[in-house]
Amino acid sequence: MSQQLSSKPFYDEKIEGTIIPLPLIKDCYAVFACRHKFCREVCPVYQDDRDESHTSYGFHTALLGISQGMGELADIRETITNCLECGACELRCPNTLFGGDFYGASTTTVDLVRKVRRDLVASEIGFEKYEEIVATVDRYIGYFEGPEGDLTKWADGLNLATSGETMLFVDYFNAFETTDIPRNAAKILTAAGVDFGILPRPGATLGELLDINLETFVEMGRHNVAALEQAGAKRVIIINPHDYTYFTRDYTTHIGELPFEVVFITDVLEELTNNGQIVFDEATANEVFSKVSYHDPCTLNKICGITESPRSIIGKLPGVTYIDVTPVEQWSYCCGKGNASFKTLHPDTSYKIGAKRLQAAADLGVSQLVLACPHCKDQLTDVGARSGIAIEPVHILTLVAQAMGLD
Amino acid sequence: MAVEVAEALEAAIGELRTALGTEYVMTDFHQRAIRTTNTSPMGLHQWKDLLPDVVVMPASTAQVAAVVKIANKFLIPITPRGAGAGLADGATPMKRGIIVDIKRMCDILEIDDEDMTVTVQPGINMQELNKVLRPLNVWFPDDPASYPVNVLGGRIGAGGWSLLGTGYGHVPDLVCSMEVVTPTGDIIRVGAGGGRKIRKSSVGYRLKDLFIGHQGTLGICTEVTLDLAPRPQAQLPVFFATRSWEDAHRMTLAFNRSGIRCLSGVVMFDEAKVEFLRRDDEAWIPLPEWVNSAVATICYGTSVELEAVKSSIFDIGAANGGVYMGQEISEGDWASRHDRYHLAYHGRSDGTIRLMSWSCEDAAITWSQLPTVKRRWYEIAEALVAKHPEHFDIWGMFMYTGNPFRPWGDFLTEIDIGVNELEMTPEIWADWVEAKTQIARVSVECGGSVSAAHGGTREGEVDVACYEELKDGQFDLMKRIKKMLDPNNIMNPGKYHLDEAYEDEETA
Structure with missing residues (x-):
């Protein structure tokens, strides 16, 4: 199971205007001090616009600059949106490559970007197109609050159980936008002889929430963990890789150790092909x-x-x-x-x-x-x-x- | 800022926006702050004073020329910037003004695998260039530590040095010709004679060299035709451990004299460097205690060549007290050579971790002078650390072969010192600058040069470079050339004390 190499609880401490908490200053300095900027050419956004402020080095340096009295949080509201949250810079950073295991000092740009976006929202500064993100979130949260059958409509005719030691977790994007993917997953697992169930009302697993509303993300996460545990899950199969990161990294960070194993669908299918199922x-x-x-x-x-x-x-x-x-x-x-x-x-x-x-x-x-x-x-x-x-x-x-x- | 200066700046920014588009003329603090720094340490107390006024990102030669003409019109300084990966502050503005960030100019214009050249814009990164060249079985063999991030324009502006330069040449050796926007906004082409792809000509002055290593004081390269090499079939990195640095030093001379043509680099690690690596490097921690220093050799060539020289490499190492460190560390260290050489967490004070940046002196020293330079440098560095144990930390020395195409003669000689930027004060910074001055002076007194790779423009060493190393007429000629090409002192003013060229006129 994936795990974060570096735990940074100080990310929970909010940036207020020009005030950067000291542990965050040191965290940003550790990237700034590298100076080698290997996070650049590996960044798909930088490859396109060639603007070094839109890189891990750029984000960390901007925050360090704020700490040195050169600006304030509102000044980076536009720049901080220029991140895919893909994680390439984290891998390429020497801090991760050579300090991750030894010092527990991996660079965690994705979490930092999300933290800064949330701080901008909490400070009522926001960022461009923030309202569109809110609208997307509201639409999906609406599914959670809507009729129960809607959330499992993708599985119509498949006669799937709603409990079991193995549970297939299906997110809203798959459930509403790409229904062939969960249907194929269910058909394949059934044909392979896997007994599994699905949640009748899964909670929303939206990356957008990590950008603007951590509380709701965690609330939905607690719902999912509790519902899966109640359904008897010992093993949860994930078919959306974004969800896999939420379960294995964000839920474990913000909720705690999970009471079940989390596996990605391709790992399950590899196992099933290897054993002849x-x-x-x-x-x-x-x-x-x-x-x-x-x-x-x-x-x-x-x-x-x-x-x-x-x-x-x-x-x-x-x-x-x-x-x-x-x-x-x-x-x-x-x-x-x-x-x-x-x-x-x-x-x-x-x-x-x-x-x-x-x-x-x-x-x-x-x-x-x-x-x-x-x-x-x-x-x-x-x-x-x-x-x-x-x-x-x-x-x-x-x-x-x-x-x-x-x- | 005086009213008239502010008004000129505002008017210039308006014209820059017309010339480049609003999106590529940036005044936000973070856009300026990130482009103030480069790879060498600075005290954070200095940062705010070094901010430029505006950053521009041109996309073409014409746009670069337009920016330079606007700067001349309003008498606003320009600092060209590539990757900001230099170690001599070349891309750090000393007098605010305009940062010209060339990284949008990153196109490959022509690949010629018959005449073995590639023509590119200056904002392209070498690793990305070589990804494109790979299917043609050719490569551009510039291999600095900053290989994954640096861009050609910066490499040319700094007169860059390469880990493989002993085999393939350094940046100045790999430029066939280039287009340059001069400090007055004129567009010229310089090369070996006039042929764009010609490497050797006897026609005219060697003006190409004037536009390499000038630290952004004489122009902005906007297009360059580079020499390519056949992609090597194989590589053979061999690392030897020694019981003393003297053994390593002697072994290196034997390699220098070996006559092995595919020997593309030799590197010495001294005692302190080995101890430094033992702090946190999982490949070096388990080495036995007797390992005191090391020598790394790297051969690039055809498989047949490398197979033929392999036994000679091992024989020379063993005959000079070297013990082969094994395939894993040899290949692993060489493969990760671009990645592993600096973390802020390397820093120590009284045995505890203290976040530090990395300063790297890079003098050019002949082989015979290395013991003297090493001894005197450590005396200076140890005194500095004794005085400020929480702000500086000795990280050891490397010595790399520096002669292009030949493994003998001079060595890029580096002492690495951790610098606690976060807790820097003006007083401690002054002591640091003084130590750098002393280090630079040792290099010159031992018949060397202050810098083999980075440039002599940093605070501390620039006085020694200009007034001691270049004192026999070279610095005076530099000033005359600067003033002739840049009558308004627009291009990177303050660097190399070239402002003196204009002060002389005022005095007269």
Whole structure:
């Protein structure tokens, strides 16, 4: 299970105008003092706009500058929105690479960016398009408060249980926007003989809440943990990698140790293929599959370190010709949607980052780009339609379901 | 700020916005603050005084020329900035004004794998460039510690040095020709003669060299044609441990004299550097106590070449008291050479962690003078630490081969000192500057140069560079050239004491 190498409880202490808490000053200084700025070229936003203020070094230095009397929090309300929250800079930072284990001093830019955005909101300064983020949050929270059946409508006809030692957790994005993904997950697990249930009323798992309203995020998290525990969960399967980061990093930080194991769907499928519970249909393989590459979702690759199981599954799909781009090389990639609010905040940059990613796949000569994230699928499908780059983004569960003959 | 200066600045900013677009003319504090710093330490007490007034990000040669002309019109200083990864304060403005950040100019304009050149804009990073060149089996072999972040314009402005320069040449050796916007806004091309891709010509003065290593005082490179090399088939890093630094020093001379052509670099680690690495480096902590110093050799070439020289490398090491440190540490340390050399957490005071930045002296010293320089430098550094144990910390010395294309002669000689910027005071900073002056003076007194890689522009060493190292007419000629090319003293004023060129006129 993923875990944070550095715990920084001082992030809970609010920045007030020009007052930066001392532990945060030292934390920012540790990035500033590095001076090598390896966080730059790996950052998809920086690659596009070449503005060093939109990097981990830039954010930390801006806060350090405030602490030295050069500005105030409101001055960085625009700059702090220029982060995908993808985590590439954290990995590339020497503090993480060489100080993470030894000193417990990893750089945690994603958490810092979220903290600053929340402080801006709490200070009633906000940031551009804040209202749009609020509207998105309100819409999803509305699902939680709406009719119970709506939240599981994606599973109509599948006759899934609502309790069990294994629970499949389905987030609102999957439940409402990309319903084929949870349906395929359920079909695959059922066909593999896995007994599992789903929550009739899961709480919202929104990255946007981490940007603007931690209290509601935690409240929803407590609901999810309690509901899953009450349902008898010993193992919770996650199909949205963003949720995987919330369960394994944010829930454990803000709620505490979880009373169940949390696993990502591709790790489960790898296990099921290895032990023979999933078998692919060789007969239809060549009609179905093509030359593909795999896009590492930022949340899996850069934040949680899950890179092997998707590749392992793709490697077992009959008829597939696979062209790999290593996870480390993909540190500098992103679909452009970001971990939460970025596409809403900066749609043009989001599109350009997505188009660059799609073009990189096209340059490999593949016809499909395999994904393991509904947000990447949604974003790259949009980008493909707008750009005309002839690559089909396809979710890994779609391919697995096809290969199992589950259509 | 005087009223007339403020009005001129406001008018200039208006014209800059017209020329570049509002988005690329930035006055927010954080945009200016982040572009004040570079990789060398500064006391945070100085930061606010060094802020520029405005940052611009041009996208073309024409826009750079427009910015320079506007600066001349309103007599506002310009400081060119690449990655801000330099160690000589070149990109730090001394007189506020305009920061010209060139990182938007990052296109590859032409790759020629027959004549082996690549033409690029100055804002491109070397690692990103080499990703594009890789499928053609060629590379641009500039390999500084800042390889993953630095950009070509900064490398040229600083006259950069490369870890592999002994094999492949340093930045000044790798520039065929370049386009430069001069301090008056003219656009010129300089090279070896006139041919854009020619490396050696006897036509005209060697003006190209004038625009390399000038620390942003003579112009802004806006396009450069670079020399490429065949991508090496293989690499052979071999690290030897020694029982004394004297063994390491002697071993290095043997490598210098070996005649091995694919030897692309030799590095010495002294006793204090090994002790420093033992603080927190998991590869070095387990080494036996007798390991006192180390020598790293790196060969790049064809597989056949490296296979042929392998035994010679090991024989030379063993014959000079070296013990091979093993494949894991040799390959691992070499592979992570760009990543691992500085963390703020390295700093110690009385054995406890104290966050510090990193200062790196980089004198050019001949092999024979290394023992003297090493001894005298430590005397200076130890006195400084004894006086301010909470503010400075000795992190040891490296000595790298510095001669381009040849492993003998002079060495980039580096003493690393941790600097507690967060708790710096003007008084302690003055002691630091004095120590730097003494260190620089030792280099010159031993027949060396203050800087092999970074430039001699930092506070502390700049006096020694200008008034002692370059005293036999060179500094006077620099001032005359500066004034001729930059009559309004627009380009990076205050650097290298070149303001004196204009003071002389006022005095007269």
